[in-house]
Amino acid sequence: MYIIDTHTHLDDDRYDDILDEVLTNASNDGVKLHIIPGADIKTLKKASNIANKYDNVYYAAGVHPYDIADFNLDYLRSFLDDKKCIAIGECGLDYYRSPSEEEKALQKEVFIKQIELSIEKKLPLIIHIRDASADSLEILKSYKEAFGVLHCFNASPILLELSDRFYYGIGGVLTFKNAKNLVEILPKIRLDRLLIETDSPYLTPHPFRGTLNEPKYCTLVAQKMAELLNKSIEEITDLTTNNAKNLFKGLI
Numbered sequence: 001m002y003i004i005d006t007h008t009h010l011d012d013d014r015y016d017d018i019l020d021e022v023l024t025n026a027s028n029d030g031v032k033l034h035i036i037p038g039a040d041i042k043t044l045k046k047a048s049n050i051a052n053k054y055d056n057v058y059y060a061a062g063v064h065p066y067d068i069a070d071f072n073l074d075y076l077r078s079f080l081d082d083k084k085c086i087a088i089g090e091c092g093l094d095y096y097r098s099p100s101e102e103e104k105a106l107q108k109e110v111f112i113k114q115i116e117l118s119i120e121k122k123l124p125l126i127i128h129i130r131d132a133s134a135d136s137l138e139i140l141k142s143y144k145e146a147f148g149v150l151h152c153f154n155a156s157p158i159l160l161e162l163s164d165r166f167y168y169g170i171g172g173v174l175t176f177k178n179a180k181n182l183v184e185i186l187p188k189i190r191l192d193r194l195l196i197e198t199d200s201p202y203l204t205p206h207p208f209r210g211t212l213n214e215p216k217y218c219t220l221v222a223q224k225m226a227e228l229l230n231k232s233i234e235e236i237t238d239l240t241t242n243n244a245k246n247l248f249k250g251l252i
Helices: 019-028 041-053 065-070 073-077 101-121 133-142 157-162 180-188 215-229 233-247
Strands: 003-005 031-036 057-061 085-094 125-130 148-151 166-170 194-196
Touching: 003 194, 003 215, 003 233, 019 031, 019 215, 031 041, 031 215, 041 057, 041 065, 041 073, 065 085, 065 101, 073 101, 085 101, 085 133, 085 148, 101 125, 101 133, 125 133, 133 157, 157 166, 157 180, 180 215, 194 215, 194 233, 215 233
Parallel strands: 003 031, 031 057, 057 085, 085 125, 125 148, 148 166, 166 194
Antiparallel strands: none
């Protein structure tokens, strides 16, 4: 069995000249499939082009809460008939930069529009939540048909209430020395709801922090997950890959 990187920004400019090498490195380390989350309207076409160039790369159409100024629902819709587009997002709420109440309201409005689009199209959501767990939970509980993944799960216990409909993306943060909360909550997550991701080029796992993150480092996340859950690497690989395929139906 191979690993699926369920969240990797391969459309980032830092990969422009090394993408073939990055994908080869990943494949050599057993990371065979990749999902690019749509974060910005301005780069969505690039994500689509990459996914349609490489058989083992897929993408999602969405707008990150930091990029909502350019949100265009009709433009998002224009990508949804593409077989390589298998999800909506990444979308969600991010209060880390202390937005005003007006800015929070706009984030919620754009988030809700993407939730409604995902329900309409029966596509999973890739959700970004930072310092906004309570508001995110309130919104998601009001949309009973919504489903997907909480990307880069922030270890908020209240978000485990969503485990009947949502998966939990675990990345390099799990390997950080200050990841106490995530380490403690990991065993409380249902095994059939765990996903592996890198969020590359960000959040490079230990011991490579400070360098460019790559999908190949999914193996480090799997190793740490196996250690903490008292499982073998093979068991973690099997269950997370099967989980990803159960969520993202378009994966081949």
